[in-house]
Amino acid sequence: MVNDLRPYLVGRRITKAIVLLPKMVQGSSKRFIAAVKSKNILGLSRRAKILLFRLSRGWTLVMHLKMTGQLVLQFPDGSLRSGGHMIPGGTEKLPNRFSHIIFHFDNGSVLYFNDLRQFGYVRLIPDQEMAEFILKKKIGPEPSDAAFSPDSFFSSLKRRSRSSIKSILLDQSVVAGLGNIYVDEVLFCAKVKPTRLAGGLTQKEKLLIFQSIPKVIQQAIAARGTTRRYDDSGASVSGGMNKHLKVYGRENQPCRRCGTVIRRVKQGGRSSHFCPVCQR
Ligand SMILES: [Zn+2]
Incomplete structure (x- = not known):
């Protein structure tokens, strides 16, 4: 999503921000609106699931879409680019009832932060406090980081x-x-x-899990994720990763490896999908 939106957002100047749901701004929304006005977007990156808009004059706008947030960028001609979660009706008649924070840009395009359940947030942080912000969020290493080593992973287990x-x-x-x-x-x-407990995993299994993490994440990023979005041609397309999913969302369908029916179990309030034959 960051890769998709970056070319359209980096280099833009924010001419106006509108906050329709103040609770989604962590801190004073009045101050937020005043502070982002006239700032340029110098970079767009990501740490864990947090979006980082690096702004001019030493500020970073952090944004988390949580479980149900989406970003919709509308160009002056009305065409859309979007990313994040799918909201039924979320891209119709913008702004709509899901649009809580809106950014207007110098080229006439508008970015809508839509959220169904309103758990997402934005926050403005001075660059010198960014390291502390990330530290407080207790975010571990990225799968492709050198800090994510077999040793660190095994000790977590x-x-x-x-x-x-x-x-x-x-x-x-x-x-x-x-x-x-x-x-x-x-x-x-x-x-x-x-459902296996970490304590019961063999050394070989632990290593395989460790190696599978960057493999799956890199494939997902290359395929541009699983959620439906508006792409470069302005068409609504399904995330390219969907066709690569082996178990998720495939309950009662045959395993792509062995043909056994994929099972789904409830685990801590979430659904887990697995092949009862391929997975031990
Ligand atoms: Zn199988």
């Missing part, structure tokens, strides 16, 4: 030997950026059932 491997991989302090979909895919790739 050891510390939580009585937890399921699924819940450990969802824990953002262990490794950043894995959600429900990609944890299920990683565990299929590593041939391990999501």
Whole structure:
């Protein structure tokens, strides 16, 4: 999503911000509106699931879409680019009832932060406080980071030997950026059932899980994720990663590897999908 939106947002100047739902701004929305006005977007990046808009004059706008947020960029000709979660009706008649924070840009384009359940947030942070902000969020290393090493991963597993491997991989302090979909895919790739306890995993299984994490994430980023979005041609398209999913969302469908029916179980309020034959 960051890769998709970056070319259209970097270099733009924010001419106006509108906050329709003040609780989504962490801090005073009045101050937020005044502070982002006339700032340029110098860069757009990501840390874990947090979007980082680097602004001029030493500020970073952080944004989290949480479970149901989406960004919709509308060009002056009315065409759209979007990313994040799918909201039924979210891209119709903008702004709509899901549009809570709106940014206007110098070229006439408008960015809508839409959110169904309103758990998402934006926040303006001085650059010198960014390191502390990330530290406080207890975000672990990115899957492609050198800091994410077999040793660090194995000691995380050891510390939580009585937890399921699924819940450990969802824990953002262990490794950043894995959600429900990609944890299920990683565990299929590593041939391990999501309900297994960390303490019962063999050394070989732990290593396979470790190796599967960057593999699945890199494939997902290259395929531009799983959510529906408006693409470069302005058409609504399904995320390219959907056709690569082996287990997630495939309950009762045959396993792509062995043909056995994929099963779904409830685990800590989330659904886990797995092949009962390929995964032990
Ligand atoms: Zn199978």
